[in-house]
Amino acid sequence: MKLKDKVLIIEDEQSISNFISTILNANDYDTLTAAGGEEALSMITSHCPDIIILDLGLPDMDGLDILREVRSWSNLPVIVVSARTHEHDKVAALDMGADDYIEKPFGTSELLARIRTAIRHTRTPLTNGGIAQSGKFSVGGLTIDYDKHHVLVDGTDVHLTLNEFKIVALLGKYAGKVLTYDYMIREIWGPKAKADNQILRVNMANIRRKIEKNPAAPEYIFTEIGVGYRMRDEDE
Amino acid sequence: MRKNGRMPRALRDALLTAAVLAAAVGLSALLGRFTEEDTSVGFVFVLAVAFVSRWTEGYFWGIFSSFFGVVCVNYVFTYPYWEFNFTMTGYPLTFVTLLAVALMVSAMTTQIKRQERLRLETEREAMRADLLRAMSHDIRTPLTSIVGNTAAVLEDKGALSTEQKRALLRDVNEDAQWLIRMVENILSITRIRGGEERLATDYEAAEEIVGVAAGKFSKRFPQVAVSLEVPDEVLLVPMDATLIRQVVMNLLENAVIHGGAQHIRLRVERDGENACFIVRDDGRGIAREKLPTLFDADAGTPRGGADGKKNMGIGLSVCRTIVKAHGGSITAENPPDGGACFRFYLPLKEEKQLETEG
Numbered sequence: 256m257k258l259k260d261k262v263l264i265i266e267d268e269q270s271i272s273n274f275i276s277t278i279l280n281a282n283d284y285d286t287l288t289a290a291g292g293e294e295a296l297s298m299i300t301s302h303c304p305d306i307i308i309l310d311l312g313l314p315d316m317d318g319l320d321i322l323r324e325v326r327s328w329s330n331l332p333v334i335v336v337s338a339r340t341h342e343h344d345k346v347a348a349l350d351m352g353a354d355d356y357i358e359k360p361f362g363t364s365e366l367l368a369r370i371r372t373a374i375r376h377t378r379t380p381l382t383n384g385g386i387a388q389s390g391k392f393s394v395g396g397l398t399i400d401y402d403k404h405h406v407l408v409d410g411t412d413v414h415l416t417l418n419e420f421k422i423v424a425l426l427g428k429y430a431g432k433v434l435t436y437d438y439m440i441r442e443i444w445g446p447k448a449k450a451d452n453q454i455l456r457v458n459m460a461n462i463r464r465k466i467e468k469n470p471a472a473p474e475y476i477f478t479e480i481g482v483g484y485r486m487r488d489e490d491e
Numbered sequence: 492m493r494k495n496g497r498m499p500r501a502l503r504d505a506l507l508t509a510a511v512l513a514a515a516v517g518l519s520a521l522l523g524r525f526t527e528e529d530t531s532v533g534f535v536f537v538l539a540v541a542f543v544s545r546w547t548e549g550y551f552w553g554i555f556s557s558f559f560g561v562v563c564v565n566y567v568f569t570y571p572y573w574e575f576n577f578t579m580t581g582y583p584l585t586f587v588t589l590l591a592v593a594l595m596v597s598a599m600t601t602q603i604k605r606q607e608r609l610r611l612e613t614e615r616e617a618m619r620a621d622l623l624r625a626m627s628h629d630i631r632t633p634l635t636s637i638v639g640n641t642a643a644v645l646e647d648k649g650a651l652s653t654e655q656k657r658a659l660l661r662d663v664n665e666d667a668q669w670l671i672r673m674v675e676n677i678l679s680i681t682r683i684r685g686g687e688e689r690l691a692t693d694y695e696a697a698e699e700i701v702g703v704a705a706g707k708f709s710k711r712f713p714q715v716a717v718s719l720e721v722p723d724e725v726l727l728v729p730m731d732a733t734l735i736r737q738v739v740m741n742l743l744e745n746a747v748i749h750g751g752a753q754h755i756r757l758r759v760e761r762d763g764e765n766a767c768f769i770v771r772d773d774g775r776g777i778a779r780e781k782l783p784t785l786f787d788a789d790a791g792t793p794r795g796g797a798d799g800k801k802n803m804g805i806g807l808s809v810c811r812t813i814v815k816a817h818g819g820s821i822t823a824e825n826p827p828d829g830g831a832c833f834r835f836y837l838p839l840k841e842e843k844q845l846e847t848e849g
Contacts, residue, residue: 342733360671453727456696460725463698471702471719471759478699480732 260374261285263304265295265321266336267314275308278363284370292316296324299331306374309353310336311344319347326352332373336361342481346435349482355433356482372431372488392427394487397466397475399427406466413465418443419458423466423486426476431488433479459484504547511546512559515539519563533585536560540589544596553593561586618812619680621787625805626677633666640666672744676809679737683816690731690816692841697726697759697766704739705757712747720758728766729841734813741806742770742833750774750831765819765836772832776825785823786811810835 262284266272269290276286287302289295292315299307307325311318322333335348335356345356354373357366390402396409405412406423415423421443426434436452444450463470477485519532540560544553564585640659647656683690698721705717728735739757746752752772760767777785786807807823814821814835821835 453694456694456699456727457725460696460698464723469719469721471698471721472705473702478703480700480703480736 259283259285260305261287261302262370263295263298263302263307264288265292265307265313265318266310267291267312268310271310275366278366279370282367292318292321295321299325304331306332306334306370308334308336308370311348312338319344319351322348322351322353330377332377334369334373345482346437349433349435350438376431392430394427394430394489395474399424408466415462415465419462419465422455422458423462423476426484426486430486433483433485435483439483500548504552507546508543508552508556511539511543512556515560516563516567519567533564533588536564536589537592540593541596544593545600549601550594550597553597554590557586557589557593560589622680622805622808622812623677625808626673629805630670630673633669636666637663673805675737676741676806679734679809680812682731682734683812690734692729692731692817694727695730695732695735697721697728697768700730700732700735701739701757701759701768704736704743707736708740708743712744715747715752716754717743718754718756720756722760724761726759726761726766726839728837728839730817730837731813735817735837738810738813738835739768739770741810742835745806745833746770746772746774746831750776752830761839762836764839766839768835768837770833771826771830773830776829776831777823779825782823782825786821 262279264272264275264279264286266275266288267290272288272290276288279286287298287304289298292313295309295313298304309318309321313321318335322335325331325333332354333352335345335353336359337345337348337356338359345358348356354376355369357369390400392399392401398407399405400407401424404420406415406420407413422439425439425442436455440448440450440452440455444454459476460470463473463476466475467473475487477487479485515535515538519535522531522535536557537560540553540556543556544550547553640663644651644656644659651659701719701721705719709715709717743755743757746755750772752774754773756769756771758769758771760769811821814837817837819835819837821833823831823833826832
């Protein structure tokens with residue numbers, strides 16, 4: 256018998272946590288639910304779930320505190336559920352080590368896809384084992400050659416500038432994950448650099464003009480409005 | 492964030508006062524040359540004080556000018572020249588006159604400005620109230636349908652077939668989706684708080700915003716083709732990205748739900764100092780009688796048109812509210828070759844945004 260993955264749902268709204276469990280059970284997951292932060296933390300240590308779905312708006316505790324607590328001792332995948340009105344929470348959660356976020360209201364197929372991706376990422380070592388072995392990352396017609404510092408689209412070198420390459424390389428390294436604007440700026444221009452979102456956006460626009468067929472309808476690098484960018488994952 | 496804005500108010504007022512007073516001094520000097528009689532100098536300064544009080548903020552510069560005027564009149568322009576003579580008859584009168592003019596004009600100016608602000612606020616408040624009323628009204632319909640449909644399934648004693656139940660639930664799902672979109676619109680409106688406050692804008696690449704909106708739209712309406720055109724030039728536009736995405740989404744949905752469009756062209760281009768977003772569809776176009784009030788909140792109240800869809804107008808009035816808050820404008824027309832065409836313009840420079848005074 257196949258071993259089921261165990262999902263811990265931390266959500267104070269009974270109806271939402273019910274519907275998530277029902278869907279997950281129907282799709283071959285085991286589920287646990289916690290309605291508050293204290294309960295959640297004790298369940299994490301006692302039940303060792305494979306993945307956590309965390310609503311940031313809990314009555315007794317800030318969801319971000321739970322995330323911080325979990326991250327202090329584990330790389331357990333955490334998907335944060337946020338309401339649209341709290342955009343800064345999303346960014347804060349990602350910067351604090353959340354694996355992904357999903358916006359309320361969400362559809363079932365979206366939720367299942369996120370869970371699958373997050374679990375797969377922890378099973379294959381996160382910073383992309385493939386890159387370490389072959390020095391390359393490929394998705395669709397796009398190939399990032401980390402040794403030669405080339406990016407190829409359908410076999411042709413697209414001649415990125417140094418910073419453009421750094422951006423694409425960074426996104427490729429964490430393909431499937433949303434990288435926040437601040438994180439990317441720090442990684443590429445250094446912690447003290449005066450770079451701002453505008454510079455990043457102009458660079459991204461130029462990259463897209465080189466690697467995408469239509470820069471407004473990207474196939475490889477997606478925009479997460481108000482949060483950051485994400486490289487397409489292998490199975491998307 | 493806005494370095495290239497106008498100069499600070501205080502500096503502007505000081506310069507203005509200096510200019511007016513200099514002009515008054517010049518004029519008085521000129522008058523002194525042509526006439527022996529020096530009472531007219533007093534009138535020149537009364538005029539100067541009135542202008543200063545009218546054009547500057549608050550009372551300070553008006554009062555300052557009246558003191559300056561008294562000194563000038565007494566010391567410079569009346570006999571004995573270049574010395575003070577406080578025993579001069581009429582001196583207290585000049586002083587009181589100047590001061591009174593300064594105080595009265597300043598008071599009037601301040602009051603007018605306050606009334607203007609109040610009027611603007613009331614107008615904005617009325618617009619928001621209209622929107623909320625129209626929205627709440629429209630929310631009732633899907634809620635009634637949800638309650639009814641779910642009750643039908645819950646209370647069923649075996650009379651409904653699986654297919655019938657599925658149909659009922661499908662309706663519930665559709666109504667709930669519609670409610671979600673409505674709530675997103677309401678949230679957008681509440682994000683533009685007060686109006687006096689600035690939006691939280693950031694320079695965003697226009698192509699990213701339309702790209703994300705089109706992507707989200709295509710998930711909801713996979714049968715509708717959206718073609719995207721963006722300029723080679725990267726257009727960075729100061730905006731609240733979530734709100735502008737909402738505008739683009741609303742226009743796209745409007746094309747399908749109310750226009751019955753099969754194909755939509757979404758285009759961004761530069762138009763002078765503005766970024767122009769164009770949503771053009773191949774649908775039925777906009778009914779002529781609706782065109783003048785298309786963006787008003789209550790345009791949809793006499794609904795029940797051919798498609799019987801709720802909330803005409805609301806999505807569009809949300810669009811207008813958001814675009815206006817960005818200092819932009821929105822237009823709609825029926826192009827000669829069919830369909831409908833919506834355009835909205837956003838200034839590429841931040842300083843034009845939502846300046847209510849003056």
